[in-house]
Amino acid sequence: MxxxxxxxxxxxxxxxxxxxxxxxxxxxxxxxxxxxxxxxxxxxxxxxxxxxxxxxxxxxxxxxxxxxxxxxKPLSVDTYKPAVMQAVLAAGADMINDIWGFQLPGAIDAVKGADAALCVMHMLHDPKTMQDAPSYADVVAEVGAFLDARVAALREAGVARARIFLDPGYGFGKNLAHNLSLLKHLPALSRDGLPLLVGMSRKRMLGEITGRQTPVERRAASVAAALCAAERGAAIIRVHDVAETVDALKVWQAVRMAD
Incomplete structure (x- = not known):
């Protein structure tokens, strides 16, 4: 992606x-x-x-x-506003990628009658405050419980299971330890086999690991994170650096398929 x-x-x-x-x-x-x-x-x-x-x-x-x-190519739109969801679906979007996990009033109603894929992401609080000392007792369990609840809400509204993707929300209300735990235990977040979307590209978590200060300096780390996600079962990997990630995944896949 x-x-x-x-x-x-x-x-x-x-x-x-x-x-x-x-x-x-x-x-x-x-x-x-x-x-x-x-x-x-x-x-x-x-x-x-x-x-x-x-x-x-x-x-x-x-x-x-x-x-x-x-x-x-399929078009995804990254939005949490129900009115935008309705407008882009009418314009031809194939997927809605919602950082709020379709929690806002009217969000589920805006998408339930369409055929588009829906990505449910976890975020703690909101973008303005989400990185103000985020805290969890068990980040994997709590993110998993949130995803369970949002999937249940969509299913109760009549959304087909095949339309739903899940995103742990790396960097959205998580510190480095939280992000690493969610990546290490990524398979546990696939609720009943629902596919996972992962987005770590150029994020601060990679800068904290590598010491690279600017986003553009984190390209190599982003590719490494993409491979970690693929190895742990991510179905979609959301990236800025498409060519580099595609090449790395081709090598990884060739090794996996070798005799």
Missing amino acids: GILNITPDSFSDGGHFLGRDAALRRAEQMIGEGADILDIGGESTRPGAQALPLDEELARVVPIVEALRGCG
Whole structure:
């Protein structure tokens, strides 16, 4: 899953692809590099981020979905706002990737009648406060319980099981120890075999491990994290560095399939 941030303030590439032409060029580049899915986001959810007004998010995201819906790859939209969900589904989106796990009023109603895939992510608190000393008694059990509850809510609303993906939410209300525990025990978070989406690309957790200060310096660490996630059963790996990750996964897969 290649990340397409149409934002001025995302932590790694904010402002790079804000214009329509730049965003479409970046999408074409990622497809050429081997991306299977494009994940389009109009609002930054980095730690400390402020909420974006609805009309601004719609103006950023909907035209890009409309322009890319014939690109031959599934389009995911990273949003938690029910009105945006409805608009992008009407525009041709194939997946909704919700950091709030479809908890906001109206979110489930906005998606339950569609055929699109739905990614349920765990986040502690909200982007403005989520990294203010996050605490868990047992992070794996608590994240798992949250995912169980959100899957149950979607299923009770009539959402088919085959539409649901799960994301532990690395860096969303977790410190380094929490993130590492969730990665080490990733298989335990696949509730009844539901597929897992993992996003660690260029995140601060990798900087804390490696000492690399800027997001762009964390490319190698991001590829290593992607391989760790794949080895532990991740079905979708959300990344900024598509070409490097695709190459690494090809090598990993070739070794796995060798006699």
